[in-house]
Amino acid sequence: NSTLQTLITKFKRQGLDDVDLVALSGSHTIGQSRCTSFKQRLYNQSGNGQPDFTLDKPYYSELKTRCPNSGGDNNLFPLDF
Numbered sequence: 827n828s829t830l831q832t833l834i835t836k837f838k839r840q841g842l843d844d845v846d847l848v849a850l851s852g853s854h855t856i857g858q859s860r861c862t863s864f865k866q867r868l869y870n871q872s873g874n875g876q877p878d879f880t881l882d883k884p885y886y887s888e889l890k891t892r893c894p895n896s897g898g899d900n901n902l903f904p905l906d907f
Contacts, residue, residue: 830856858902861893869895 828836833856837847868889871878877886892903 856905858904860899861901861903862899864889864903865893865895865899868893 833847833851834844837843842850867878867881868886869875869877881889889903892898892901
């Protein structure tokens with residue numbers, strides 16, 4: 827849960843630069859997303875009122891607790907959960 831600036835500082839302490847940070851963090855996402863960015867996948871993926879069934883079930887359940895169908899559009903959820 828480090829900020830980008832914290833990660834840059836930690837990498838520099840190890841003698842690494844921004845290119846190293848990008849290369850070594852490539853399989854991870856950094857930051858958070860507002861529910862409005864992905865809410866459609868939870869409640870109406872194909873326009874039929876159904877979720878995206880490709881979502882991992884435990885992950886889907888956690889997303890729904892943070893991002894209710896009605897409201898919560900500005901709630902934040904970690905991108906790398």
